[in-house]
Amino acid sequence: VVEHVRLDQPDKGQLGERDGLVKSDSAMLEVDVDSEAINSKNAAVVETVSRTALREMQPGRRYMIGIGGPSGVGKTTFTDEMMAGLEKAGKRVLKLNMDKFHESYERRQMLGTEWDETHMRIQETHRVLAAIKAGEKLVPFQAYDREERKILEEVIDLTGIDTVVVEHLYAISSEERLGSFLEFVDLPVYIDADIADIKQWRIQQEQKKK
Numbered sequence: 097v098v099e100h101v102r103l104d105q106p107d108k109g110q111l112g113e114r115d116g117l118v119k120s121d122s123a124m125l126e127v128d129v130d131s132e133a134i135n136s137k138n139a140a141v142v143e144t145v146s147r148t149a150l151r152e153m154q155p156g157r158r159y160m161i162g163i164g165g166p167s168g169v170g171k172t173t174f175t176d177e178m179m180a181g182l183e184k185a186g187k188r189v190l191k192l193n194m195d196k197f198h199e200s201y202e203r204r205q206m207l208g209t210e211w212d213e214t215h216m217r218i219q220e221t222h223r224v225l226a227a228i229k230a231g232e233k234l235v236p237f238q239a240y241d242r243e244e245r246k247i248l249e250e251v252i253d254l255t256g257i258d259t260v261v262v263e264h265l266y267a268i269s270s271e272e273r274l275g276s277f278l279e280f281v282d283l284p285v286y287i288d289a290d291i292a293d294i295k296q297w298r299i300q301q302e303q304k305k306k
Contacts, residue, residue, distance in 0.1 A: 142174065146181040149283050153187075153259070158231050160280055161261045164268040165287035174287055175263050182259055190257045192228070194264030196237075197221040201245035213274055216266070224252070225280040228260055 153159045161178075163171050172193075179189045197217050198204070204215050220238060227235045232254065239250040254260070262277075268284035270276045278284060 139177075142177045142181060145283075145285055146178050146185070149182065149259070150185055150187075152282060158228065158254075158257070159259045160225075160229060160282050161259065162268040162277070162281035162284045163261060163263040163287065164265065164284065167265060169287050171263050171287055174285075175261055179261060187259045188257050189259045189261060190252070190254060191261045191263060192252070194221060194262060194267060195242065196239040196250075197224075198240040200240060200247050213266075218275055221277070222275055225262070225277065228252070228254065229280050 224237045235252040241248045270278040
């Protein structure tokens with residue numbers, strides 16, 4: 097659950113005040129989560145992020161939110177709660193988990209390495225995000241199916257969608273080795289927590305899968 101939000105300021109010279117929040121193209125909303133925090137705090141932070149997005153959205157232009165953070169930190173929970181708030185405000189929202197751009201299970205086993213960018217299909221990810229950003233309504237792509245453990249053909253239907261939420265460890269990365277996914281995102285949100293909490297939540301997630 098969420099404890100508080102603060103704004104990271106990578107380039108203070110380009111930042112300015114905006115409705116009580118600092119905002120620029122390089123600014124990032126950073127969310128700290130705490131295992132001891134109460135649900136009311138969580139709701140307040142989700143509302144803050146949703147309100148920021150709603151203020152920035154422009155008619156006729158698709159808006160993209162990136163949710164990043166360590167594995168097991170609660171990106172999916174935060175995303176689902178935020179999407180519910182945006183939909184309540186009348187927005188049509190689609191969630192895209194970048195897990196769909198992983199290499200096949202067989203390919204990743206052949207790599208023989210721990211998780212890194214080689215386990216993702218970076219070029220395909222960029223192509224799809226660029227198409228979404230450009231406002232395309234139907235985007236065919238090759239998606240990794242977790243249950244089948246292989247790559248299947250899928251189509252993302254964006255008809256009537258005005259907001260897309262991209263969720264992943266790398267969703268808001270600006271690293272050159274990944275080609276910078278941050279360029280596709282209008283509002284980057286980074287979720288973090290104490291390492292002890294993350295480990296505990298990750299164990300709980302794995303246990304639920306069994």
